[in-house]
Amino acid sequence: MIGSYSRQNRIGLFFVFVATSKVGAKVPTSRKRVLPQTDMPGNSDAWNGIGGGAVNEKVRTQGSQDGTKDLLDNPNSSGFNPSNSRAHLFHALEGLDRYPNYLARWNESDINCLENALEEVLVKVCEQKRSILDQKKGIQALVGELLEADGDRWRNLLRPPTNWSEMQDGVLDSKAYCTIIAPRLFTQATPPTVRQILAAEVEIELDVGQLTCLMNEEMYDVYSLSILSESFCGRVREFVSEVSRLGQTEKYANLQMGRRPIDLDTIGLGWINDLLFYLILRPISRHLFESSESFGDLNWRQGYVAAYSANPTEGRPRAQLITHTDDSEVTLNIGLGENFTGGAIEFRGLRGTPEAGKLIGTIQPRVGVALIHAGRHFHDVTTVTSGDRFALVMWARSWGGIRQQACPCCWLNRRKDDHCVCGPSWN
């Protein structure tokens, strides 16, 4: 049964395509620079990121426990230190939202601390925005250079398929094509076009009643299905490798590309994101996770290629990935190859459940095969012992559902007691 555990359960899903029409601070300029040097890789000269496995790399600091140090730092302070304590900052935000004239009872020094902390946040937003936009522009120039040098080689990949036959020949795994797309499975008289799907002009619905042998339930909460053809995966891998190779030349060194996974939208492969998201991930997730997760329709996606190597370099900076959960409701992970040993994905239970942290299963990536799991499912990648390993990963979020009713902490741990400070019944 979908959403319940049964090892190697063959889950078949017919896709029924139902066409519906699409429903579709100001930055302060004169603020003092208050942002402390961040520990994020890519921003810190000290971090060399090669061979490491961290995903959420920021070193977490939560201020002093008893406020004594804060008092010593600032004798006028009450111990309130929102710059070092995220909890203090959240308390203040909640108070501002909840009580009229909240700051009336505060001393001026604490108000100054709050003002500074909020400025620090804003500075961080502005800095990251600027650097990301700069980086995107730089990467787009780099892709332009690749196209100029060898346009014929890449143009086909960068141009989305325009019809189902191109999709069949060049992109999808043949089994996926036959099962998902073959016209006999479309219920409506006029099947949606590829263009309509990529532009999200049709809502794709999945009929769970009609089971086929499309998907496997590999273990609790982890499903697999063949999606992309091996040759297509190879082309994506080659393109990403080329982008990353050029990114390491002196001309583009300032982009520091090797340290981050490569974002598909930025390198002109956003159509792959759209295809996977609208055709596969959103409709499937409605059914796979409806009993274990609570979210509305997925409406946000980010797709990227993560590269690993037994001999990590700038372009393939990792040999493994530590245990973590994703900042997503649902994650899709497609093996892109190439020949490597090690690099298995280990799953360790859902955050917020008694299984959290316990190894419940290990999967060796297969080229073109997608794994779909809840973002809060703990997972890691074991050390790549030989060769290079690539994975196309998509994080998908829903800004409706639980993220609208819970603070980040309750969201992460899926507390559902309705008493989260952001919930409707908190008082």
Ligand SMILES: O=C(O)CCC(=O)C(=O)O
């Ligand atoms: O490389 C993989 O297979 C997993 C990557 C991953 O977990 C992530 O990027 O969040």
Ligand SMILES: [Fe+2]
């Ligand atoms: Fe992950």
